[in-house]
Amino acid sequence: MSRTAFGRALTPDRLLLAATLAALAGGAATWVLGAPEPAGSIWAAGTALVLLALLVAIARDLWHGRTGVDLLAAFSMAGALLLGEHLAGIIIALMYAGGTALEAFAERRAGAELAALLGRAPREAHRERDGVLEDVDVGQVAVGDRLLVKTGETVPVDGIVLENPAILDESALTGESLPVERGTGERVRSGALNAGQPFSIRATATAEASTYAGIVRLVEAAREQKAPFVRLADRYSLLFLPATLLIAGLAWLATGDPTRALAVLVVATPCPLILAAPVAMVAGISAAARRGVLVKGGGALETLAGAEILVLDKTGTLTTGIPHVAAIEARDGIDEDGLLRLAAALDQVSTHPLAEALLAAARTRGLALPMPEAVCETPGAGIEGRVEGREVRLGRIGFVLGGTARDPWIGALAQRAARDGATTVLVAVDGRPMGAILLADEIRRETPRALRALHRAGIRRTVLLSGDRLDAAEAVATALGIDAVLAERTPEDKVDAVRAERQTGITAMIGDGINDAPALAAADIGIAMGARGAAAASEAADAVLLVDRLDRLAEAILLARRTRRIALESVLAGMALSGLGMVAAAFGFLPPVAGALVQEAIDVAVILNALRALAPADGRSREALPLPELRRLHEGHATLGPILDRLRTLADRLDLGDGAALRAELLAVDRLLQEEVLPHERADEADLHPRIARLLGGQDPMASISRTHREIAYLARRLHRLVATLPPTGPSHEELIELRRILYGLEAILRLHFAQEDEIYDSVAGDVPPAARPKARTVAEVS
Template identity: 50%
Template sequence: MTHELAAKPDSSPGRVHRPSITALLVTMAAAGLGGGGAAALAGLPDVADAVWIATVVVVLLPAAWWVAVALRDRKFGADSIAVLALIGTLAVGEYLAGAVVALMFSGGRALEERAERRAERDLSALMSLAPSFAHRRTGTGIETIAVDEVEPGDSLLVRPGEVVPVDGIIDDGTALIDESMITGEPLPVELGPGSPVRSGTISTGTAVHMRCTAPASEGTYAGLVRLARSAAAENAPFVRMADRYAAFLLPFTLLLAGLAWALSGDSVRAVAVLVVATPCPLILAVPIAFVSGMSRCARRGVVVKGGAALDQLGRARVLLFDKTGTVTAGRPTVAEVLAPGEFAEAEVLRLAASLDQASPHVLAAAIVEAGRAGGFSLDLPSGVVEEPGTGARGRVGEHDVTVGKASLVTADPPAWAVATRRRAAVGGMSTVFVGVDGELAGVILLRDRVRRDAARTMRLLRRAGVDRTVMITGDRAGVAAQVAAQIGADAFYAEQSPAGKVEVVRRETAEATTLMVGDGINDAPALAAADVGVALGARGASASSEAADVVITVDRLERLAESVAIARRTRLIARQSALLGMGLSVVAMTGAAAGLLVPLVGALVQEVIDVVAILNALRALGPDRRRGPRLDGDAAELVRRLDEEHRRLEPGIAALPQLADQLHRMDGDELGVRLRQLSAFLTEELLPHERADEKLLYPEVARALGGSDPTATMSRQHTEITELAGRISELSDEISRRLHAGPAREDDAMRPGVPVASGSDLGAELRDLRRAIYELHAILRLHNASEEENFHVLADG
């Protein structure tokens, strides 16, 4: 399958200046029809006929040229019947009917252009906001330069309301960035020092100080502009089918017109048949439907490279997809911390996160993020030495800390560390060893988590008509099996090289129309081998984006299912529009052959048919009204805001089991601090969110779903969450009170570094607290997943 990387320029001479010619033709045709009518009313029939003849000729000449150009390029022009109708009206003296046909034909062309402009508005918006300048900070001040002059390393200033000109990182301060043009997400995001910022986003807060990391030509926005330029509507297979309809319609029209003339002896009937048969529904409605469908996808953050891609997308029956970065997040997160030695898990993570603040490694970023999410106060490391490919050493507080591979930390890993590494390998996790003062203190396990919307996307794709889902990955079979089962894939192929992926795609393509989804450079060959290649390009345009037919610019996998549904609906609407227009035309042609329609009335009837077919095609711009219940307006915005709160609360919820595991190993000071942090999380963040859900969101959801009490189960979960949070708070208060009261004598229970549980009578309370925290974590995971699956999706429209 050949994939065009750029839109083909339209080389047809008849279409180079079509917008200006069409506008002029409509004006002249309307003036000619009106002028001739005025002359007829004034009793000047000869003048009226002359004006109408001139009107027909003015429109006939460019129309004939368009048909000739199409025939020269070996393309059958559906305009042929319109040209024959104009010639026929001149031949039989039906000049008024000819003028009406001329006006309607040129008006149809103008309507096509207007519909195309409306449908392509969302695609062109990507290019209209392309940044063109940047403010570079120099030693003497700020200079404004062209965006192409910005080089990596340049220090830039982005003023409030301006578009970020290039990809870079925030230098200092906090930036409030609107990423909706890139990600489709409506809410601005806060970015701190060191955070990446993408070109094409907009600064909505104070001035942003940033440093360029890539030239404008290689930035995120430049990649999207290239995609938008290549997304011009082309003749899809279904559109060529419309041309075949026209090829059938022309001989049928000529035969019917000839029979009407032969049987009645009246040449006017033949002209009436030609006038009614003008195939505007085919030459306008079908392309408009496909361009409208592409526009609908663009509004959802999906760039489709042409009508052929949209047509194939709508016919896909088999979904093939990569694992890493496609159904998983594509970045590691801390899954577990093991520390059987003298240092607690929390302290091991804190020390490692403190040191990794100075490391550029991708795993270091994940450890730092986990440390901050756990509420730890990170120290500033000193004397950090990075050993590429191995790890880092440095001083954190009073300790010498080493973070990296096992070989960097210890020459002889103990049995528990060997077992941990083996377990991590089976589970598809990465291991980071942490040494403190020359001894192995713990191991941090990291994994690439499955996307929250992966399983839902698979279900939505099945609902949209995909029969089979297959995962292809270079990862190990054990890991692939776990992920495939988790998301509900029908089959998986593990340990596949890029060449192996291509071979799998070819085998599946031989059986049915295939859809391949990936995000990495190694996925590009497989994307090109599939009937439709889909790239996840939310992190910027890569080789996979260039090789793909469809690019999802939003970091939301479920947009894939949406796009398939849009494509299927677009194909249905295009078929409906073509068959509706042709059916009505055949009925009108039969009436004209029987003498029921004179050419003038036939011309008016045909234009009514055209408008009906085009309006039906424009339905592809809007959502499917047959979908399930949806939330709109303020209610939809409320859901999106509460969904953002889910994301904000997720690190705190994920840290609950780790806290429960560590309770029995904490000394009095640390336990008091962590309990206060836990209480603050519950009372200031979690419970207010649940109350807002119950008070604001659930009534709107109930109205949308109908029924007696559709949110009863979820409301019951809110009750359980509130009760558990109250129990945890009571236990925390009791433990804190007894810690502050102190023991009757100075014993090991209250000494720094000595676990409270080892020498006090708080063992029962700590066990109850641990159990309650585990229960709260379990119900929160279930509750949030249920809300996202059942309620939040109602607003994703």
């Protein structure tokens, strides 16, 4: 055994238990050999040792202003020594030492996930300088240093991957069990474990400012705080202690036998009361940590259990806070893919945050991007350059158009963007405006399901509190069914709003930004989206969602309520059982030795009951949809997404352009529907939906989905028949009206249908790693 492991093994609680066991065994052996007096002395010595340790602990508690029922254990051992009940005394001592050791074990077991975080803290880094690799203390790493992370090592500081894809195990940070891949240029967080080949990073933060150091600080705070519920147990003890002394005194007075009083004190030794609540709370904190929710203490866990009102930030909490391409408006002479390809190719060298959204959309559509030439970027305005010999300019309308007169469609586009809360990126090719790309924030995929789960967990009122524009906030709130909207609020206004909600019930606030920190601190319990949120929010909050999933909050509330119930059950059951034992002892049915054994059994029972809080809030297990199939479904919807965009764009532009070109576009869209969309739906109906129906249970749970399949097939058939009869010159006026109606109807029902399917798929998928989850939705898609 190593010296460190040996030190861990010889903890004070274990040493005390070992000494007590040795005294009990030594005295028993001596007694068996026919020497009862030395046996009593050995037992008395063991009792005195435990009594001394207990008196030191009581004195320390009194010094800190705490009183409890440990005094009963001290009275019991002292009484046993005075009355010569040495065997009873050593059993009481063993009971107390064993209970203390069991509490310590329970805390170590319950806090295993938190301890693992602390134990995995990086201490060393491999720094590359002038072609030489040197091992340095992690505290010496500076921003900008190039570091090598070897296989099996922990990422020492936050950084950006320089070369070689990084395969990381982020379970210690997020609770996700499967490895994730980070490519060149992507950020990695300290504390993740390298599960693949060695890779290099450029440090973006020092060790003290990195993700892992912040989590460790939160963990230490979680372990140091004492819960109000534990103080509630102390308040119970203030009633239990005088009641015990009264029963013991009456038994002595009524019988004149001090042994009766000793027996009462022995049975009343209050291990259940002083152990059950803290063990349950620590177990609950540990169970929450396993699910990616770091609760800073038992007090926060108890407050979370009573939450009735939930105040939510919008950006970064209900939405991802990351823009994505919501629509592409291409004019005559270029299609959507062509416009996006030119814009994304130019944005490959841009440093603007919106550039990544265009690149992601191009990668989703499988577009090959050529390298641009002669690129010039104007910060805050736009970028221009040559792509395959064509002059491309994109950015703000004023930058792209310059002094050129604006076409009417640009005004209509700006109005649409304002209604949808989107950002417009205008694209010009060879000096002519050729289209625009609309970018918008996304509602998190799990948000609608998470809000329903929160209401089921006991949240009776939800409030959207945002600094964003009223129309943007109301659009999100309407799409998600949120009860109230408070928009355009400053940080000070947010604090006032949270305080007002607290007047009507226990209020939880969840947010991720620096501007949310004051409101988080003002709430009864503040919850930070810590996976990508600001450090200030995490520091101000009482709990942190380490995994970037809002649905984990509902799990945490259910777990907190279960933990509080288990703690209260354990305290009350322990007191009730001890009370029955005291009455039996007072009437002479339990002598001191037997009473000590009964109390030991009560201790074990209530502590084991408290450890039930380690289990998940919902312990039921059920079959889940296999991960490969879930990926296939989500990838299928992602592939079909551009077809839906094309349907809407075509419906918008039916009365523009010549009839022959319009007929060709209608034929192309009809072919996509017949060859891609309808086969996908038929495959789902035949192969997948029967399996999901078995997982969901009930009678025909997929009936509504099957009904939308039929409606999709009906509209697609009408479009096919109408397009097949179009003359070469294109549709007539009457046919245009019918085509627009069908196209809008198909686009709307397909978006709703895909959203419904994704909701159902997620509900039977269990925990899904980020790489397998579907793309998040815009407000329009959710609506």
